[in-house]
Amino acid sequence: MRIAAPGARTSAAASAGRLAVKVPEITALFWVVKILTTGMGETFSDFLVGHLNPGLALGSGATALAIALIVQFRSDRYHLWIYWSAVTMVAVFGTMVADALTFLVGLPYPVTTVGFSIMLAVIFVWWYAREKTLDVHSITTPRRERFYWSMVTITFVLGTVAAI
Template identity: 55%
Template sequence: MNKTISNQINSNPSKYLLSKVPEITIYFWIIKLLTTGMGEVFSDYLVKHIDPIIAVGAGGICLAGSLLLQFSAKRYVPWIYWLVVVMVSIFGTMAADIVHVVLGISYVVSTVFFAFALIVIFAVWHKAERTLSIHSINTRRREVFYWAAVLATFALGTAAGDMTATTLNLGYFSSGIVFAVLLAIPALGYKLIGMNEIGTFWFAYIMTRPVGASFSDWVSSPHSKGGLGVGEGPVSLVMTIIIVVLIGFMTFTRKDVQDDPVLSRKLEENDGTISKVN
């Protein structure tokens, strides 16, 4: 382990945690895309079948409960982490829709607003921690910054996807293609010319939201709106099943665990805190 990090941990052991986020693998991106799509269509399904105020309230309570579980966990637990992501997806969709439908704010304005909010979160996070790397989510404060950024990316991605699909009249399928191309840019840039890893990660993370949401909307929406007419319920159910299977696979194989073995051993020895790192 890096000696500087070791000294920092020894100087304030109760402050440090094992990594609470997954390793970035192909499985991460697949599940991320599925959760964005599932959150989009399930949010629409809830709003159509129960009172919107009750739906938003329930979504907020479930999000708060899942975050409580995540912050209480001593290490990365796949089902808890992805439960939070799903709830952020559902609630983020509702938040973006409320801004447009209830408050009457255009998708262009809400997209700009959420983009500005995300920039502010990143700026404050970087000023406080000197890094935006997800490989350094090993303190409570960094974990708070991380989830604030995730929530902002989901709201931004939802507003941007709706803006291109409706305001710019591209439709859901064309919007999905546009954002899929944008999503591919950082991946190619990182592989081919060594673009900044942290910057490309967060750009790709933002783009996965409108990609997943646009294609799920296209599949679920009726033919009159340019969709395939499958319906929000069936699409939500199928995506949920796939997500559960993949999370089970991750839990069994531990392919997405990035915990340091030394820190992991010390955590087990000291009931959740790290008292010494050799």
């Protein structure tokens, strides 16, 4: 048995708080699946809002997103179904938020586009200031993962409001 010097970190302690990479490789297949989840999110969001009370639909979307992200954050590494389920729920909820701000609150798309662009810029600046990287292949700590999913969520909402 090896005894560490006082103040030295053992390999277990050094790796505490670090995770295996929790995002997929960015390949052509990634973009195909990303486009499919975006389209599915838009369609499912429109279906829910059209068939439920908008407030109930938004609450249901927020709950499903929270569950998907809790499962994602608790996973120890990238798991295909967990990751893409979270992305799908981000797409559904992001569309709901964009539509709610426009149709329920009455904010015009140019206003929400500028607002979410500013939010995205703040996330990127804050992320870089804290982590000194924006590399998605370095999503190996809980804090980096929180930055990553914040960015993903805001970009989905921004993509919906800016596309109109």
